[in-house]
Amino acid sequence: MKQRARFSRTAVVGGAALALVLSLSGCGGGSDAADGDTIHVLVYGDAANKVEKELVATFNKTSKVKAVLDTIPGADYQAKLQTIINSKQAPDVFFNWGGGSIKPFVDAGLLLPLDPFIDKDPDLKAKFLPSVFNSAVVDGTSYGVPMRGTQPVLLFNNGKVLKKAGVEPPKTWDDLLAAVKALKVDGVTPIALGGGDRWPTLMWFEYLYDRIAGPELFQKALDGDKDAWASQDSRKALGKIRELVDAGAFGTNYDSVKFTDQGSPTLLATGRAGFELMGSWAYSTQQDAHPEFAKSDLGYSAFPSVEGGRGDQANVVGNTNNFYSVLKKTKHPQAVAAFLKLMYSDQFVKAQLSIGNLPTTTNTEGLLDTAASPEFAKFQYDMVKAAPAFQLSWDQAYPQAAATAMYQSLQQFFNGSMDEDAFIKAMQALPTS
Amino acid sequence: MTRNAPPPADSGAVRSAGSSGSGSSGAGRPGFLWAVPAAVFFGLFAIVPLIMVAVLSFASWDGLSDPEFTGLDNWRTLLDDPVMIKSLWLSVLLTVLGVAVQTPLSILLGVWAAGHQRNRAVLSAIYFVPLLLSIAAVSVLWRAVLDPNLGVPAHATWLFGDGNLFGTQATAIGVLVFVSTWQFTPLHTLIYQGAARAVPPVLYQAAQIDGAGRVRQFFHITLPQLRNSIITSVILMVVGGLTTFDTVLILTQGGPGSDTTISAYYMYQKAFKSFDYGAASAIALLLVLVSTVISLIVVRLSGYDKMRSTMEGL
Numbered sequence: 001m002k003q004r005a006r007f008s009r010t011a012v013v014g015g016a017a018l019a020l021v022l023s024l025s026g027c028g029g030g031s032d033a034a035d036g037d038t039i040h041v042l043v044y045g046d047a048a049n050k051v052e053k054e055l056v057a058t059f060n061k062t063s064k065v066k067a068v069l070d071t072i073p074g075a076d077y078q079a080k081l082q083t084i085i086n087s088k089q090a091p092d093v094f095f096n097w098g099g100g101s102i103k104p105f106v107d108a109g110l111l112l113p114l115d116p117f118i119d120k121d122p123d124l125k126a127k128f129l130p131s132v133f134n135s136a137v138v139d140g141t142s143y144g145v146p147m148r149g150t151q152p153v154l155l156f157n158n159g160k161v162l163k164k165a166g167v168e169p170p171k172t173w174d175d176l177l178a179a180v181k182a183l184k185v186d187g188v189t190p191i192a193l194g195g196g197d198r199w200p201t202l203m204w205f206e207y208l209y210d211r212i213a214g215p216e217l218f219q220k221a222l223d224g225d226k227d228a229w230a231s232q233d234s235r236k237a238l239g240k241i242r243e244l245v246d247a248g249a250f251g252t253n254y255d256s257v258k259f260t261d262q263g264s265p266t267l268l269a270t271g272r273a274g275f276e277l278m279g280s281w282a283y284s285t286q287q288d289a290h291p292e293f294a295k296s297d298l299g300y301s302a303f304p305s306v307e308g309g310r311g312d313q314a315n316v317v318g319n320t321n322n323f324y325s326v327l328k329k330t331k332h333p334q335a336v337a338a339f340l341k342l343m344y345s346d347q348f349v350k351a352q353l354s355i356g357n358l359p360t361t362t363n364t365e366g367l368l369d370t371a372a373s374p375e376f377a378k379f380q381y382d383m384v385k386a387a388p389a390f391q392l393s394w395d396q397a398y399p400q401a402a403a404t405a406m407y408q409s410l411q412q413f414f415n416g417s418m419d420e421d422a423f424i425k426a427m428q429a430l431p432t433s
Numbered sequence: 434m435t436r437n438a439p440p441p442a443d444s445g446a447v448r449s450a451g452s453s454g455s456g457s458s459g460a461g462r463p464g465f466l467w468a469v470p471a472a473v474f475f476g477l478f479a480i481v482p483l484i485m486v487a488v489l490s491f492a493s494w495d496g497l498s499d500p501e502f503t504g505l506d507n508w509r510t511l512l513d514d515p516v517m518i519k520s521l522w523l524s525v526l527l528t529v530l531g532v533a534v535q536t537p538l539s540i541l542l543g544v545w546a547a548g549h550q551r552n553r554a555v556l557s558a559i560y561f562v563p564l565l566l567s568i569a570a571v572s573v574l575w576r577a578v579l580d581p582n583l584g585v586p587a588h589a590t591w592l593f594g595d596g597n598l599f600g601t602q603a604t605a606i607g608v609l610v611f612v613s614t615w616q617f618t619p620l621h622t623l624i625y626q627g628a629a630r631a632v633p634p635v636l637y638q639a640a641q642i643d644g645a646g647r648v649r650q651f652f653h654i655t656l657p658q659l660r661n662s663i664i665t666s667v668i669l670m671v672v673g674g675l676t677t678f679d680t681v682l683i684l685t686q687g688g689p690g691s692d693t694t695i696s697a698y699y700m701y702q703k704a705f706k707s708f709d710y711g712a713a714s715a716i717a718l719l720l721v722l723v724s725t726v727i728s729l730i731v732v733r734l735s736g737y738d739k740m741r742s743t744m745e746g747l
Contacts, residue, residue, distance in 0.1 A: 079705045082496050104708070108497040196599055198688070253581040255600030255689050263580050272582065401707040412690040415600065 038066045039332050039339065042081070042091035044322070045071035048148055051351040055342050065335035078400070085110060085327070092330040093339065098136035098144050098323045099397045103433070105325070106138045112326040114142045117337045124337075127344035131390035132360040135320040135397075144323030145340045149357025150384050151279045151319040153203050155304070156286075159297040161188055161274045169301035173211075173240065176304050180249045183274040189251040192273035194259030198407040199395060201254075201414050203277050204244075206317040206394055207303045208237040214311040215389040222397055226428040233310070238413065238420050240306065245414060255415055262289055269293040277303070279318055280380055283373065284356050300376070302383060316383060317391040321360050353377065360384065402430040483721070489714035496708055507715040516691045516699060517716065521723060523606075524695040528674030530610045531617075532667055539618045539666065543625020544655055557626065564619040572683035575612050602692035605685050609693060612680050617673065621666045628662035629655060633744075658743050664735040671731055675724050696720050 043052050049071055056067045070091060072080045078101070084090055085105060096102050105111050118125045125133060128146050136144025157169055162179075165186045170176040183190040194200040209218055213233035221228035228234065244250075257263040265282060267273040269290035276282065286294040305313040324343065326336050342348055344361040352359045353371040358380050365385075371377035384390060395403050409426035412418035418426070490507055494500035511517050546557035563571065578584045581596025590596070598604045636654045645653065678697045681687060687694035687702065694702070696716060704713035 082708055086497050104495060104497060108495075110497065196686075196688070198686075251595070253595045253597035253600060256579075256581045256597050258576075261577065261580070263583065267582055401709055404702045404706050408688075408690045411688060415689060417690060 037064065037332075038068050039092040039330065039335055040068050040070055041324075041339070042070045042072065042094040044077045044095050045073045048352075048355060048357060051148075051348070051355060051357075054351055055348060058347060059339050059342060063335055063338060065332045067335075067339055090327055090329070092332065093324050093326050093336055095147065096136075096144065096323050096325055097392075097396045098320060099138075099392045100399045100402075101396055102136065102143055102323075102325055103138055103399055106141075106143060107433075110328055111143050112328045112330065112333065114145065114326065114340075117333075117340065118142060121337070121341065123344065124340060127361050127363065129360045129362070129385060131316075131384065131387055132320045135390070135392045136323040136325070144325045145343050146321040146360050147324045147343050148322040148359070149352055150321045150360045150380070150390075151281055152316045152380055152384055152387075152390070153207065153277060153279050153318040154282075154300045154302065154380075154383075156268065156276045156278055156282055157299040157301070158268050158271055158274055158293070159299045161186075161271050161297075162299070165274065167274065169299060170304045172304050173306045177244070177247060179274065180244070180247050184248055188271065189267060189273040190249045190275065192257070192264040192267040192276040193250045193254040194257050194264040195250070195254035195411065195414070196256055196258040196263070197260050198411055199393070200259050200264070200278065201410050202394060202407070203279075203317065204241060204414075205237070205410060206391055207277070208240050208306070209234070210315050210317055210389070210391050211303065211306040211311045211313075212237045212240070212309040214309075215315065215391050218391065218394070218397070221427070222432055224432045229424045229427040234424065235420060238423065241414065242420075245416070255411065265289060269298075280358070280376075283376055287373075300379065312388045314383075314386050315389045315391065316387040318393060319396070320390050320392050358384075399431055399433065402432075406430055486714045486717050489711055490718050492711045492714075494710045496710060500711070503711065507711045511712060511715050511719070516694060517696075517719075519691065520694050520696040520699045521719075523693065524675055524677075524697070524720075524723075525727075527606065527609060527677060527695060528671055530606070531613055531674045532670045534610060534614050535618050535621055535670060536663070536667065538614070539621035540625050540656075540659065540663070542618065542622040544629045544651065544659075546622060546626045547629035557622070560622070561619045563616050564623075566616070568616060568679040569683060571616050572612060572680050575608070575615075576684055579608060599685055600689050602689065605689065605693045608684060609677075609680055612684065613673075613677065617670075621670070624662050624666050625659060628659050632658045660743060667735070668728070668731055671727065672724075675720070675727065696723075 041052070041056065043049060049069070052069055056069045060066050077095075081094060081096075085094070086108065102111060114124070124145060125142065129150075132146055132150055133142070136142065136146075155169065161183070162168065165179075165182045165188075167179040167182050168175070170179050180190040193204075206218075213231070213236075217228050217231065217233055257267070259265065259278065259282075262285075264273070264276055264278075265285050266289070268276045269286060270293075283294070283298070283300070286298050302314075302316075324340060326333070326340075330336055344363065346363060346367065349359045349361055349364050349367050350370055353364075353367060356372045358364070358371070358377050364381060368374055368377050368381060391397075395406060398406060405426065409418060409423055413420070413423040489500065491502055491504060492500040493503045493506070542557075542560070546553055546560075566574075579586060579596075579598050581587060581593075581598065584596075586593035586596030586598065598608050632655060636658070637650055640650050640654055676697060677695060678701065681693055681695055681698045682701070685693045687698050697720065700713050700716040700720065703709050703716060
């Protein structure tokens with residue numbers, strides 16, 4: 001009796017172990033379904049997928065090769081992409097942020113140059129605003145086609161708060177300093193800043209460097225010229241940041257505030273702050289969380305000019321757009337080319353506009369009236385179209401490997417725990433390729 | 434250790450097999466096959482990855498092209514990296530602070546909760562709730578509660594000042610310690626509650642006859658009787674402290690600057706933000722080495738390896 005019990009128990013345990021091993025070895029296989037005639041399109045999973053689904057459906061109506069849309073939830077996108085891009089599970093076409101986000105893939109020889117497509121169909125380049133299209137050009141070769149909306153950074157304001165303090169949206173740096181003073185007298189935080197997220201702090205650096213030195217300084221630094229960070233213009237920009245922070249423009253607790261958990265938008269919406277420098281998505285954030293405020297008091301303007309600065313007042317910084325890039329090993333380059341052509345179709349533009357995105361195609365202008373917020377869409381479109389240069393966010397222009405150290409130094413310089421020289425040294429130490 | 438927790442399901446079986454099988458050959462000890470599931474599991478998910486990490490720590494790899502062996506490069510940069518050295522100290526600091534705050538708190542709560550009064554039972558059941566929540570949820574919750582403008586600090590400026598809790602190193606570490614204390618003290622309270630209930634009542638009766646008061650009883654009977662539980666609980670805290678990650682990820686992201694970038698989080702940044710798997714592997718291996726040394730020290734100092742019964746002479 002006991003003997004038998006023991007035997008069966010042993011058998012169960014052994015069987016379980018065997019099953020475990022078998023199931024584990026099953027993991028590696030992956031699923032290679034017979035998808036000879038499909039192209040896989042991998043995108044960042046969020047609300048905009050609605051449009052991507054529509055376009056895939058449109059494409060599949062006429063194409064022999066069918067497109068399949070795969071989505072990865074936002075926060076995991078970059079890590080997952082990095083893991084699969086050089087494996088069997090790699091997609092044919094994938095979403096990215098241009099610039100530094102695709103540079104490593106280009107360097108590893110994974111991406112298909114799009115210039116042959118463009119030679120065949122010049123519209124694939126000509127139909128997009130050049131300042132945007134160019135941010136997916138790596139070493140003179142085009143690797144991406146814009147596929148969502150542009151997100152320039154604007155200086156948002158609370159009209160009611162400004163009025164009470166007798167302040168206008170600032171045109172110059174001195175206006176801004178004066179506004180900060182007036183708002184402080186009124187007892188509000190002049191500028192809301194989600195410093196806990198760090199990238200909102202970055203926006204102040206991007207604009208000041210651009211206004212003072214023009215886009216060339218950053219480009220030089222990105223190309224590996226370490227002296228750019230130590231130049232006089234660089235020091236001047238850092239001085240302006242110090243001046244603004246020390247003037248109390250951001251209050252004292254900005255490093256504990258975040259944009260992503262509604263901290264800073266709420267400050268602006270509830271009248272506890274006068275301004276917030278933020279990407280254009282702040283508009284829809286406010287519409288969702290504070291619809292009344294968005295309708296009546298939410299204002300916006302371009303970043304002020306800086307006297308004596310070399311940069312054009314009309315320059316813009318932000319996320320130029322998202323892009324579709326193509327993997328070299330795709331089996332259906334013709335189908336992919338046909339798919340990419342949809343990215344400047346009227347259907348695409350209308351669909352993006354309806355969900356609040358602002359596409360960067362030349363035919364967008366005529367369709368702006370169909371946008372969710374036509375006035376705001378027009379303001380942004382004119383701004384981006386008129387911009388001589390559109391600076392891609394630094395954290396996206398630099399290789400991924402630089403992001404963490406960059407954020408750390410930005411935050412530390414901003415809150416005063418790192419001085420100018422240490423900051424310059426830290427930026428010089430960032431990997432550029 | 435005294436048997437204060439319900440015995441695990443299999444220990445009863447083994448013990449009965451052992452006692453009834455005395456004399457008959459081969460029935461006493463479980464066969465080698467029994468170790469297979471655990472050994473396979475441990476091998477696949479601990480040993481193999483550890484070896485791969487060790488190999489990777491000598492290579493440069495971004496996950497795209499093939500790993501390239503670079504000899505000691507990763508190690509050299511790592512040991513020169515001020516953030517790395519700082520992160521090790523921060524890990525140790527967080528662990529020490531965690532133990533120092535949680536141990537007295539959970540001993541007091543555990544001993545208190547060991548009483549059989551109804552109100553104590555109800556309160557300790559409520560107090561157990563934080564342990565049931567996920568660390569991620571708890572961290573998100575506290576992030577919101579501690580928002581300087583919209584959370585508690587805005588209404589208690591006498592305590593929090595401008596509420597810049599995540600903006601300075603001292604307060605950011607304070608928040609991390611507080612949140613893990615809030616979450617994990619109930620677990621340790623539970624350990625002490627069980628242990629305190631297992632203290633033989635005769636000891637207290639004898640002490641009462643000798644005229645010892647409550648405080649004296651606590652220090653001379655309860656605490657010594659809890660010795661083995663304290664060791665267990667401290668080791669759990671040390672392990673938990675050294676592997677802290679979720680709270681840092683959600684509450685501070687290692688900030689301000691790199692002021693709360695503990696080693697485990699630094700490893701994550703290197704691997705999944707910078708895609709520098711070689712450097713991340715080196716950090717991981719370093720963390721394994723440091724943790725091994727620390728746990729050896731703890732085992733030595735505490736006498737965990739030759740844990741003596743607290744029931745001697747009873």
